Amino acid sequence: MTTLAERNETASGYEPGRTLPLRVELIRQLKRRRTLVMGAILALLPFVLLIAFAIGGDPSGRNDTVTLMDTATSSGANFAAVNLFVSAGFLLVIPVALFCGDTVASEASWSSLRYLLAAPVPRARLLWSKLVVALGLSLAAMILLPVVALAVGTAAYGWGPLQIPTGGALDTGTATQRLLVVVAYIFVSQLVTAGLAFWLSTKTDAPLGAVGGAVGLTIVGNVLDAVTALGHWRDFLPAHWQFAWADAVQPHPEWSGMIQGTAISITYALVLFALAFRGFARKDVVS
Numbered sequence: 227m228t229t230l231a232e233r234n235e236t237a238s239g240y241e242p243g244r245t246l247p248l249r250v251e252l253i254r255q256l257k258r259r260r261t262l263v264m265g266a267i268l269a270l271l272p273f274v275l276l277i278a279f280a281i282g283g284d285p286s287g288r289n290d291t292v293t294l295m296d297t298a299t300s301s302g303a304n305f306a307a308v309n310l311f312v313s314a315g316f317l318l319v320i321p322v323a324l325f326c327g328d329t330v331a332s333e334a335s336w337s338s339l340r341y342l343l344a345a346p347v348p349r350a351r352l353l354w355s356k357l358v359v360a361l362g363l364s365l366a367a368m369i370l371l372p373v374v375a376l377a378v379g380t381a382a383y384g385w386g387p388l389q390i391p392t393g394g395a396l397d398t399g400t401a402t403q404r405l406l407v408v409v410a411y412i413f414v415s416q417l418v419t420a421g422l423a424f425w426l427s428t429k430t431d432a433p434l435g436a437v438g439g440a441v442g443l444t445i446v447g448n449v450l451d452a453v454t455a456l457g458h459w460r461d462f463l464p465a466h467w468q469f470a471w472a473d474a475v476q477p478h479p480e481w482s483g484m485i486q487g488t489a490i491s492i493t494y495a496l497v498l499f500a501l502a503f504r505g506f507a508r509k510d511v512v513s
Contacts, residue, residue: 251359260328261363264321268367271317272309272375276382294391294472301386303401305379306372307408307475313371314412314468319444321367322416327423327436329356330506349507357424357499364420368413372405394477404474411471411484417491418464419444421498428506464491 255261279299298308330353388401396404423440430436447465450456460466467487473480 248355248358251355252362255325255359255363260324264324264367265370268313268317268321268371269374271313271371272305272378275305275309275312275375276378294475297389297391299383300389301383302376302378302380303386303388303396303398303405305383306375306405307388309375310372310405310408310412311469311472314415314471315448318368318371318412318416319419319441322364322419323423323437323440323444325360325363325367326357326420327427327440328433329360329424329427331427331430331433331436350503353428353503353506360424361420364416365413368409368416372409376405388475390475390477392476396475396477401475404479407474408471411474411488412468414488415464415468415471415491417495418447418498421495421502425498425502425505428502461486462490464494467491 275298294304294311295308297304299305385398387395387397388404389395419440422443423436426436426439427433444465447463448468451460451463451465453460464487467483467490470483470487473483
């Protein structure tokens with residue numbers, strides 16, 4: 227007859243930190259159809275815009291006010307910046323919500339979550355592996371779009387400086403550095419959506435519910451930001467700072483807006499991630 231101490235003894239060779247390696251989780255997610263479809267959509271967007279500009283003609287000179295869109299055909303760098311501008315508000319929200327909201331909920335919907343935990347994979351390790359891979363895929367999606375756009379734009383409009391709508395230009399080296407800063411900021415600003423999707427994924431067995439809920443709440447935040455009657459309360463909305471990266475593509479960049487936006491996004495995201503880990507640690511997993 228075994229004693230309680232013997233029953234609680236850890237199996238020889240078992241190391242909780244080595245269960246569900248990131249490599250294994252990454253390969254699993256890369257093979258999924260939704261990952262391939264999302265990658266294809268993001269890679270096709272620059273070609274769609276290229277065709278639109280070819281059909282519609284030169285976008286510049288149509289309004290009295292010159293915007294970033296009016297400089298889209300000036301160079302490959304401008305074309306990449308325009309792709310980020312048109313997609314940052316909504317399109318790039320989708321892969322973040324999809325990759326982070328489909329993590330735990332998909333396992334529950336396939337009735338494989340309890341078997342993963344019985345492997346045994348510690349709950350915190352399970353969430354950590356899935357969160358790191360989801361954020362990694364989200365970042366890859368945000369890098370894929372401007373890289374393809376830069377290649378397509380350079381082939382179509384040539385390699386040149388980034389033309390500033392308000393006047394002046396950034397040389398190619400500086401423009402590349404600034405675009406990297408823009409991509410990094412957009413990723414950080416989307417951490418709130420990632421946190422929402424990940425938290426909801428631990429609360430439901432329906433992946434579409436987690437993904438749709440995160441996208442819906444992000445849209446609500448954008449709507450609230452448009453309500454000027456809220457005054458300074460809008461400063462606490464992540465959506466209020468989502469386009470602060472535009473200050474980085476200026477001859478003399480202004481960083482205050484990006485710093486405030488980064489602080490707001492990281493604060494919300496940490497709270498949501500903490501709620502996800504805390505709730506899942508106490509959850510009765512039956513799926």
